[in-house]
Amino acid sequence: MQHITNHQWCLAARPVGMIKTSDFTWEEKQLEKPGEGQVLVRIIYLSIDPTNRGWVKETATYLPSVQIGEVMRGIALGRVVESKHPGFKAGDLVSGMLGWQEYVVKKGEELTLLPENLPVPLTAHFGLLGHIGLSAYFGLLDIGKPKPGETLVVSAAAGAVGSLVGQIGKIMGCRVVGIAGTDDKCAWLTSELGFDAAINYKKESVFRKLREYCPDGIDVYFDNVGGKILDTVLALINLKARIVVCGMISQYNAEKPVPGPYNLGNILVKRARMEGFIVLDYFDRAGEAVSKLAQWYSEGKLQYRLDVIEGLEKAPETVNRLFDGSHTGKLIVKVSEED
Amino acid sequence: MQHITNHQWCLAARPVGMIKTSDFTWEEKQLEKPGEGQVLVRIIYLSIDPTNRGWVKETATYLPSVQIGEVMRGIALGRVVESKHPGFKAGDLVSGMLGWQEYVVKKGEELTLLPENLPVPLTAHFGLLGHIGLSAYFGLLDIGKPKPGETLVVSAAAGAVGSLVGQIGKIMGCRVVGIAGTDDKCAWLTSELGFDAAINYKKESVFRKLREYCPDGIDVYFDNVGGKILDTVLALINLKARIVVCGMISQYNAEKPVPGPYNLGNILVKRARMEGFIVLDYFDRAGEAVSKLAQWYSEGKLQYRLDVIEGLEKAPETVNRLFDGSHTGKLIVKVSEED
Numbered sequence: 001m002q003h004i005t006n007h008q009w010c011l012a013a014r015p016v017g018m019i020k021t022s023d024f025t026w027e028e029k030q031l032e033k034p035g036e037g038q039v040l041v042r043i044i045y046l047s048i049d050p051t052n053r054g055w056v057k058e059t060a061t062y063l064p065s066v067q068i069g070e071v072m073r074g075i076a077l078g079r080v081v082e083s084k085h086p087g088f089k090a091g092d093l094v095s096g097m098l099g100w101q102e103y104v105v106k107k108g109e110e111l112t113l114l115p116e117n118l119p120v121p122l123t124a125h126f127g128l129l130g131h132i133g134l135s136a137y138f139g140l141l142d143i144g145k146p147k148p149g150e151t152l153v154v155s156a157a158a159g160a161v162g163s164l165v166g167q168i169g170k171i172m173g174c175r176v177v178g179i180a181g182t183d184d185k186c187a188w189l190t191s192e193l194g195f196d197a198a199i200n201y202k203k204e205s206v207f208r209k210l211r212e213y214c215p216d217g218i219d220v221y222f223d224n225v226g227g228k229i230l231d232t233v234l235a236l237i238n239l240k241a242r243i244v245v246c247g248m249i250s251q252y253n254a255e256k257p258v259p260g261p262y263n264l265g266n267i268l269v270k271r272a273r274m275e276g277f278i279v280l281d282y283f284d285r286a287g288e289a290v291s292k293l294a295q296w297y298s299e300g301k302l303q304y305r306l307d308v309i310e311g312l313e314k315a316p317e318t319v320n321r322l323f324d325g326s327h328t329g330k331l332i333v334k335v336s337e338e339d
Numbered sequence: 340m341q342h343i344t345n346h347q348w349c350l351a352a353r354p355v356g357m358i359k360t361s362d363f364t365w366e367e368k369q370l371e372k373p374g375e376g377q378v379l380v381r382i383i384y385l386s387i388d389p390t391n392r393g394w395v396k397e398t399a400t401y402l403p404s405v406q407i408g409e410v411m412r413g414i415a416l417g418r419v420v421e422s423k424h425p426g427f428k429a430g431d432l433v434s435g436m437l438g439w440q441e442y443v444v445k446k447g448e449e450l451t452l453l454p455e456n457l458p459v460p461l462t463a464h465f466g467l468l469g470h471i472g473l474s475a476y477f478g479l480l481d482i483g484k485p486k487p488g489e490t491l492v493v494s495a496a497a498g499a500v501g502s503l504v505g506q507i508g509k510i511m512g513c514r515v516v517g518i519a520g521t522d523d524k525c526a527w528l529t530s531e532l533g534f535d536a537a538i539n540y541k542k543e544s545v546f547r548k549l550r551e552y553c554p555d556g557i558d559v560y561f562d563n564v565g566g567k568i569l570d571t572v573l574a575l576i577n578l579k580a581r582i583v584v585c586g587m588i589s590q591y592n593a594e595k596p597v598p599g600p601y602n603l604g605n606i607l608v609k610r611a612r613m614e615g616f617i618v619l620d621y622f623d624r625a626g627e628a629v630s631k632l633a634q635w636y637s638e639g640k641l642q643y644r645l646d647v648i649e650g651l652e653k654a655p656e657t658v659n660r661l662f663d664g665s666h667t668g669k670l671i672v673k674v675s676e677e678d
Contacts, residue, residue: 061608226604245607260599265565268584268615269400275614276607 004031004081008071008101009315014058017253018323021316023056024072024100034084034105041094041104041111043078044338047126048309048318048331050224053252062278072100072315076335077114077125088113095125100315102335118294122338127160127330128297128304129290135246135279136164137289141172142282143244143275144220148173151214153233156224158185159322160304160330161246163193164293165222167302170194174220177213179206179229181325188328193303206232217241225250227258234263237270245276253323305329343370343420347410347440348654353397356592357662360655362395363411363439373423373444380445382417382437383677386465387648387657387670389563392591401617411439411654415674416453416464427452434464439654441674457633461677466499466669467636467643468629474585474618475503476628480511481621482583482614483559487512490553492572495563497524498661499643499669500585502532503632504561506641509533513559516552518545518568520664527667532642545571556580564589570600576609584615592662644668 006029015023034040054061055073066073076098080088085108088094094111098104114125126132146152152169156162157178166189169176178189178198186198197213199206206229210218217238223230226248251258267274296302307329309318314333321327345368354362373379393400394412405412415437419427424447427433433450437443453464465471485491491508495501496517505528508515517528517537525537536552538545545568549557556577562569565587590597606613621628635641646668648657653672660666
């Protein structure tokens with residue numbers, strides 16, 4: 001394993017608006033051998049998530065900003081090449097904040113050992129059974145607290161998290177209405193995933209369609225986008241409604257501050273609750289979610305789609321596909337072969 | 340009691356911006372005798388509250404809008420003149436939505452019988468022990484859930500609700516910072532009520548002063564005003580902060596829609612919770628609050644101020660004193676003598 005050449009994407013400039021490939025530099029480095037307690041990992045899959053855009057801003061979000069010159073942060077999974085930590089051996093499947101690179105040396109404590117005997121593809125570990133599945137599960141159930149018969153609205157409903165949220169909402173006995181950006185996505189939600197209705201926000205009046213599809217008002221809104229759609233939903237919430245703030249992707253590329261919703265006063269009038277959550281806070285309860293999600297998947301109650309882009313060199317341009325609506329399913333960059 | 344002449348303020352036009360006396364008409368009517376199950380009440384005190392401004396808007400809030408021609412809605416207390424309901428007798432002290440008038444005939448079920456043996460003035464029934472006290476008690480404790488050692492910020496802190504919230508926060512062991520609109524009010528908060536610090540938002544930078552007075556960040560924000568102050572507080576909230584939305588008085592007189600806070604995204608980054616409440620929802624738990632508030636008052640831990648305006652004819656102009664900051668304490672219109 002001596003003299004492994006590593007390629008990595010390092011942050012070169014703070015992006016303005018949408019990310020450009022020139023905001024990063026493609027660097028080639030000789031890899032160090034792992035020291036005591038460390039593990040060398042070959043990265044297989046890199047998860048591309050809307051939150052990546054927030055990590056490269058000047059101001060810290062829920063994690064410190066990635067600094068200029070640093071390897072870009074990213075959730076990934078890979079295989080152990082060499083271990084100097086008693087908890088790992090060569091060939092083990094692991095996940096963690098491995099970054100936008102081909103190889104990484106990490107302390108054992110920074111890695112999660114993944115089981116390989118599950119009847120799901122490897123990618124499920126950061127889709128259905130990873131941070132995506134946990135976001136949908138805990139965000140909807142812990143924060144949204146949907147009750148049978150209530151109406152749940154989901155934005156970015158054809159996205160990785162949104163599509164799971166809607167399906168879990170159906171399992172919970174809710175009426176589920178999704179908002180997405182193409183007719184194809186809307187058709188997928190209603191004909192394949194069992195959503196009761198879907199709205200193409202690029203072609204239809206979200207307000208009028210929500211009023212039509214939610215005749216009893218909106219009890220839970222799982223928000224991935226913020227902005228105008230949040231504002232519209234606020235106009236239609238019921239008493240004691242719950243708004244789960246999972247993301248605000250409409251604002252991640254904004255070049256100047258964006259005002260909040262005009263209808264925020266409805267939080268008071270309707271005694272509603274708006275609450276943010278970050279999936280990192282739930283990793284210690286992952287077991288509960290993973291066993292439920294795996295069970296529902298094996299019972300055929302959950303489906304999900306992947307959108308796999310080949311090659312680490314495409315990582316920067318791939319982030320933008322989360323914001324222009326051109327992806328269909330969980331976005332993943334394939335960095336190397338599974339075995 | 341035959342031929343009682345009643346005077347009442349009826350809504351004549353939807354106010355634009357601040358209320359004008361000409362938005363109401365002063366009407367004189369012969370009073371009907373109470374029918375079976377009804378009670379005739381002489382109104383003594385009328386409570387003037389920020390929410391009154393919302394009730395006369397075109398669109399309903401948490402209650403239906405007052406319609407043109409109707410007697411203006413208002414919380415009030417008074418004495419029974421004549422009762423045809425078994426639960427009430429002449430001389431009883433009662434409260435309810437009695438309206439802006441001298442007398443009212445109500446069904447017994449619409450009235451609350453008040454005790455007269457408490458060591459507090461009559462006005463305490465809608466100040467300390469009424470909807471004001473209940474708003475402070477349940478809003479702070481049920482929604483804000485302050486813990487000892489946490490930092491609580493209160494806006495409109497010298498107002499009827501805000502001044503109680505801050506004092507209850509001190510009883511709970513919090514660091515308490517108030518925001519008010521005059522130096523006199525700020526001095527009252529810190530020297531009389533025990534607030535740790537107070538900010539005059541008309542003279543000082545709220546952002547800089549909050550950063551100075553809240554060195555450990557803000558855990559609970561009790562919001563009576565919305566608007567820019569809410570936006571500023573959002574920039575300084577801690578992880579898992581709670582924002583209690585009790586009022587948005589900065590917007591009640593707005594003539595066009597007002598955008599929400601630019602920093603709303605911090606709800607996500609900080610996994611914070613923003614929740615509205617209306618005191619009406621807590622009336623069935625009033626006993627719990629009243630006994631605690633009366634106990635704290637008798638122990639000298641709670642103070643409050645009244646601002647009593649003489650004469651029902653002044654009711655319309657009095658509402659504006661809630662918004663121009665010229666009142667000092669719970670605003671009350673005295674309609675008739677206590678006995």
